[in-house]
Amino acid sequence: SAVISQKPSRDICQRGTSLTIQCQVDSQVTMMFWYRQQPGQSLTLIATANQGSEATYESGFVIDKFPISRPNLTFSTLTVSNMSPEDSSIYLCSVDWSGRYGYTFGSGTRLTVV
Amino acid sequence: AQSVTQLGSHVSVSEGALVLLRCNYSSSVPPYLFWYVQYPNQGLQLLLKYTTGATLVKGINGFEAEFKKSETSFHLTKPSAHMSDAAEYFCAVSALSGGYNKLIFGAGTRLAVHP
Numbered sequence: 001s002a003v004i005s006q007k008p009s010r011d012i013c014q015r016g017t018s019l020t021i022q023c024q025v026d027s028q029v030t031m032m033f034w035y036r037q038q039p040g041q042s043l044t045l046i047a048t049a050n051q052g053s054e055a056t057y058e059s060g061f062v063i064d065k066f067p068i069s070r071p072n073l074t075f076s077t078l079t080v081s082n083m084s085p086e087d088s089s090i091y092l093c094s095v096d097w098s099g100r101y102g103y104t105f106g107s108g109t110r111l112t113v114v
Numbered sequence: 115a116q117s118v119t120q121l122g123s124h125v126s127v128s129e130g131a132l133v134l135l136r137c138n139y140s141s142s143v144p145p146y147l148f149w150y151v152q153y154p155n156q157g158l159q160l161l162l163k164y165t166t167g168a169t170l171v172k173g174i175n176g177f178e179a180e181f182k183k184s185e186t187s188f189h190l191t192k193p194s195a196h197m198s199d200a201a202e203y204f205c206a207v208s209a210l211s212g213g214y215n216k217l218i219f220g221a222g223t224r225l226a227v228h229p
Binding site: 006031033041042043044045048050092094096102103104105106107108110 | 155219221
C-alpha cells in the first residue's frame with residue numbers, strides 16, 4: 001500500500017493565523033482526500049484534490065477557509081485559514097492508492113487553536 | 115445517498131471474550147464497505163473491506179466481517195479480544211459523488227478491553 005507522510009504532526013496556533021499541512025505520498029495517485037476529525041467525532045470529508053484541477057469541496061467547507069493545492073501526483077497541501085478555536089481538530093489526508101478502494105490515511109495533524 | 119450507522123458508541127468486553135461491533139448501512143447501489151481502526155494519537159488503519167465476491171471478509175489482527183445484504187449490515191467480529199484491541203473503530207461506505215468515490219464514515223465505536 002501507499003505510504004503517506006503528513007506534516008506537521010501537531011501544532012498549536014494563535015487564532016487569526018493560518019497553518020498549511022503537507023501530505024506526501026510515495027507513489028502517484030489520482031485523487032487525494034482531506035478529512036477533518038473534530039474532538040471525539042468521526043471523520044468528515046473536507047475536499048477532494050485532483051491533480052491539475054481545482055479541489056472539490058463538500059457542503060459546509062469553502063475554498064477561502066480551506067485552500068488546497070495539488071501541484072503533482074504525489075503531493076498536496078491543505079491550509080486552514082484565519083483560524084479560530086473551532087478549527088481545533090485532527091486533519092488527515094487520504095489516498096486511494098490502488099484505484100480499487102485501497103484507501104490509506106496519513107497519521108494526521110493535530111491542530112489546537114488558542 | 116449512502117450512510118452508515120454504528121450502534122453503540124462505546125463497547126466494553128473482557129479479554130478473551132467475543133468482540134462484536136455493529137454497522138448498518140444505507141445505499142441505493144451495491145455498497146463497498148470498510149472497517150478502520152484508530153489507535154490513540156494515530157491515523158486510520160484499514161482492518162478489512164468488502165467490495166465484491168465472498169460476503170465473509172477476513173482482515174488483519176483476527177478480525178472479520180460479514181456483508182449481509184438482507185440486513186444491510188456489516189458487523190465486525192473477533193472471537194477473542196486482546197488488550198491491544200482497545201481503540202476506536204470506524205465503519206465506512208464508499209459513495210460515488212461527482213464522478214469519484216469517497217468514504218462516508220460512521221460515528222465510530224470505542225472498544226475497551228478489560229482484564
